Amino acid sequence: MKQILLAALFFGLSVTTFAGNNEPLYKSAPMKIRERQKKAARPDIPGNLMFEFGLNILQDNPPPMETAVFGSRTVNFLYTYEFQFGKSGFFFVPGLGLGLDRYKFDGDYTLRQNSDGTVVFDEISELDPKKSHIIANYFDIPLELRFYVNPNDRRRSFFVSFGGKFGVLFASHTKVKYDDGVENVIVKDKRTFGLN
Numbered sequence: 286m287k288q289i290l291l292a293a294l295f296f297g298l299s300v301t302t303f304a305g306n307n308e309p310l311y312k313s314a315p316m317k318i319r320e321r322q323k324k325a326a327r328p329d330i331p332g333n334l335m336f337e338f339g340l341n342i343l344q345d346n347p348p349p350m351e352t353a354v355f356g357s358r359t360v361n362f363l364y365t366y367e368f369q370f371g372k373s374g375f376f377f378v379p380g381l382g383l384g385l386d387r388y389k390f391d392g393d394y395t396l397r398q399n400s401d402g403t404v405v406f407d408e409i410s411e412l413d414p415k416k417s418h419i420i421a422n423y424f425d426i427p428l429e430l431r432f433y434v435n436p437n438d439r440r441r442s443f444f445v446s447f448g449g450k451f452g453v454l455f456a457s458h459t460k461v462k463y464d465d466g467v468e469n470v471i472v473k474d475k476r477t478f479g480l481n
Contacts, residue, residue, distance in 0.1 A: 332366035332380075341388055349394045349406040356389025356418070363427055367439070374436040382425035384452055390417040395459050398476045409461060415469075416462040421480050423452030454480050 341357040343350055365380030393410035395417045409417065429448030433439050458475040 332364055335361075335363040335365065337361040337363065341386060343388070349390075349392060349408075351391040353389040353391045356387070356416070358387055360385045361425065363425065365427060365429070367431070369436065372436075374433045376431045376433065376436075378427075378429040378431050378446070378448070380425075380427045380429075382427055382450070384423040384425045384450075386421045386423070388419050390419075393417070395419075395461050395474075396478050397474070398478050402479070404479045409463075412461070412463040414461050414463045416460070418460045419457070419478065420460060421454060421457040423454055425450050425452045427451075 337360070339359045339361075340354055341352065341359050342354060343352055346352070361382055361384045363380050363382035365378050367376045367378050369376050393408060393412070393414055394406045395409055395414075396404055396419055397407045398404050427448060427450040429446050431444050431446040431448075433442045433444045435442035454477065456475070457477055457480050458473045459478070461472045463470055463472075
C-alpha cells in the first residue's frame with residue numbers, strides 16, 4: 286500500500302514539474318479557493334450600514350398639494366450600532382443618517398415663502414412647468430429597540446424591532462423646470478418653507 290502511495294505521489298510531482306506551470310497544481314487549486322473565500326468575505330465593519338429607498342405620499346392633502354407618486358421619493362443612508370442588554374436578546378440600536386426627501390407636485394404649483402415667514406402656493410400654469418418639486422434634506426438620528434430570537438448568531442437570527450427616527454432639516458429648496466421657448470430653465474429657491 287505504501288508503495289502505491291509513493292508511486293502516486295512521485296507521478297503527481299513529476300507531472301506538475303513538467304507541466305510548464307511555475308506553480309505546482311497541488312498548490313494552485315487551494316490558493317484559488319482561498320482567493321475566492323477572501324473575495325466573498327463581508328467587510329468587518331462594526332455596526333450596520335443601510336440604504337433605504339421609498340415613495341413619499343401625503344395624506345388628506347388639499348388640491349394644490351397633490352403629489353405624483355413616482356416623482357415623490359425618499360433615499361436614506363443610515364449607520365447603526367447595536368448595544369446588548371446583558372446577555373439577553375434585547376438590543377438598543379442608535380444611529381446616524383442622512384435623509385433625502387423629494388415631493389413632486391402633480392399640478393402647476395410651487396411653494397413661495399413670504400418675508401413674514403408664511404408659506405403659500407403659487408400657481409405657475411403660465412410657465413407650463415415640466416417639473417415642480419420641493420426637496421428637503423435631513424440629518425437623521427434613528428433609535429430602535431430590537432429583540433433577536435438567537436442573539437449569539439445575529440446575522441442568521443429572526444428579530445423584531447420597534448423604533449423611530451428624528452430628523453433635523455439642514456437644506457431645503459423648491460425646484461421648477463420649464464421651457465421658455467429657447468432652452469430648458471431650472472429655478473431653485475432655497476428657503477425653509479416652514480419645514481421642520
